[in-house]
Amino acid sequence: MTGARGERFLDLVAVMDQLRSPGGCPWDARQTHASLVEYLVEETYELVEAIETGDDSGVREELGDLLLQVVFHARIGQENLDEPWDIDTVCDGIINKLVSRHPHVFAGADATTADAVEVNWHALKAKEKGRNSVTDGIPAQLPALILAGKVISRSAPLSEQLPALETDQDIALVENMSDEQQLGEHLLALVSLARARGWDAEGALRAAVRHRVSAIQELEKSVGGKSGE
Numbered sequence: 001m002t003g004a005r006g007e008r009f010l011d012l013v014a015v016m017d018q019l020r021s022p023g024g025c026p027w028d029a030r031q032t033h034a035s036l037v038e039y040l041v042e043e044t045y046e047l048v049e050a051i052e053t054g055d056d057s058g059v060r061e062e063l064g065d066l067l068l069q070v071v072f073h074a075r076i077g078q079e080n081l082d083e084p085w086d087i088d089t090v091c092d093g094i095i096n097k098l099v100s101r102h103p104h105v106f107a108g109a110d111a112t113t114a115d116a117v118e119v120n121w122h123a124l125k126a127k128e129k130g131r132n133s134v135t136d137g138i139p140a141q142l143p144a145l146i147l148a149g150k151v152i153s154r155s156a157p158l159s160e161q162l163p164a165l166e167t168d169q170d171i172a173l174v175e176n177m178s179d180e181q182q183l184g185e186h187l188l189a190l191v192s193l194a195r196a197r198g199w200d201a202e203g204a205l206r207a208a209v210r211h212r213v214s215a216i217q218e219l220e221k222s223v224g225g226k227s228g229e
Contacts, residue, residue: 012067013087016075033076040069100124114162122154133220134158144205146186151209155216161223162215 019028043065050058074087101121103109111117122134131137134154142150155162177183194201 009067013075016068016071020075020079027074031072031076033073035077036069036072040066040073043069100128102105121135133217135216144202144209148205148209149214151216155212158219161219162212165212 008137016028019025043062047059047062047066049055059108059163070090072086074085074090077089078084078086099106101124102117104117104120109120111120125131125137129137134157135151138147138154140147152165173186174183177186187192191201194204
C-alpha cells in the first residue's frame, strides 16, 4: 500500500460526495439522519460481534461499514441549509476534545495510571457540559446490562455511601465461579427463571438501575457533590 496514511479516507469522502450529488445514487440521496439510525445501530452490533468472536477480518470490514455511517451523516450535515457542517467539522470537534481531555499528554498535567486518566476525563467532561451527577449523560436506551455496568462504574467513588448491591450469598456465588462463562450461564438461567414466571428480565433490571440512579442523585444532592461524564 502506498500513499500517505489517511489518504483513502479522503477517497471515501469523495465517493460519498458523488453518491449524494446530482446524478449519483437515488437511494443514498434520499437518506436522512433519522433514516440511517437503524443501519448505524446494526453496523455497531455487527462490529461488536466480530470483536467478541475474535474475527479480525470481520472487525476490519465492520469498521469500514461503521466509518461509512460517519461519513454519510457528515455529508448530510454538509447539506444543512441553516447551519451546514461537514466531516472536517466532525474531525475538528473530536481532535479538540481529545487534546483538552488529555492534559497529561498535551499540557504537562500529571496522570501516571489509566485509572487517574479516566477520573480526570470524567471530571473534565462534567465541567465542560455542566453536568451535576455522575449518571448524567448515560443513554437510557442502552441495553439493561450495559446500562447497569455504566451506572455502577460511574458511581464507584460513591459506592461506600450507597446501599450495598451484593449480599454475602451473591458474593459467595460469584467467588465460586471459575470464569466468565459460568457467570454468563448463571445470568442466562436467571433470564429463563424470570421468563417462566412471566417476568421481563430486561425491564426488571432497567427498573433496578433507575432506582439506583435515583439513590445516587439523592446522595449527590445531600453531599453537594458535582461530577459526571
